[in-house]
Structures are given as structure tokens and as C-alpha cells.
Amino acid sequence: MATTLHFNLNEVDAQHQAAIAASLTRRLEVAKAAQNFHLVALLEQEQQQLGLAKKHHGSDLVTQIKQVWNSWMDAIAHHSMLSIDQIMSDSGTVLWRAYDPRTGKTLYAESESEVVQWIEDNDLGQ
Numbered sequence: 791m792a793t794t795l796h797f798n799l800n801e802v803d804a805q806h807q808a809a810i811a812a813s814l815t816r817r818l819e820v821a822k823a824a825q826n827f828h829l830v831a832l833l834e835q836e837q838q839q840l841g842l843a844k845k846h847h848g849s850d851l852v853t854q855i856k857q858v859w860n861s862w863m864d865a866i867a868h869h870s871m872l873s874i875d876q877i878m879s880d881s882g883t884v885l886w887r888a889y890d891p892r893t894g895k896t897l898y899a900e901s902e903s904e905v906v907q908w909i910e911d912n913d914l915g916q
Contacts, residue, residue: 818837871891875888888908890914
């Protein structure tokens, strides 16, 4: 059985932003509890600089709708794109898999250069 490695950079970025937001929120709570107003001001400034400060519920809803819309659009665009994955067989052999959903063509190759040649020979990925 082969294992496929996929990286969704948008998802990784969203998770990173969520972790930053959670950290800032927690630090802000601690600073407020300690009545450290200077630190509170600095943390609120950091939230604003990162675009994490919440304005009002209406804009949060708009932001969420935009995020869902962008996710859908990314999924639609990704669905028709040439994909290249590096996979590993159970025996530990590294293979390359290229798939063009527009033509239905798939290639399994032992080297990256074979994949590049296949793409060029078949005018794929344009």
C-alpha cells in the first residue's frame, strides 16, 4: 500500500494563523488579569497589526463567508489542476505520480525528470 504526501498550504497557513490568534488571546487575558495595562496595549497593537483584532460580529460573519467561498474556489481550481505527488511503497521505494484530471492520464515514475519529460511530451499542466 502506498502512502501519499499532500500539503495544503492554505490549510497550514490557516492553522498557523489560528495558533497565533489563540496565543495572543491567552496572553491578553493574562495581561488583563494582572492589570498590566502597558502589556495589554502592546498585545492589542500586535493583534491589530496581524489583522486579528475583532471589530464586530457582522465583520466576523463576512470574514467567515469569504473564507468558505475562497476554500470552495480553491477546491474547484485544484480539482482540474495537474497534480504531482511523491509516494512511498510499502517496501520504501519512492515513486512519483503525476495525474492530469482533464485528460485522465496518470504516470508512475521513479524520477522527477521522468515526470517532467512526460508532462512536456503530453503538453500537460498548461
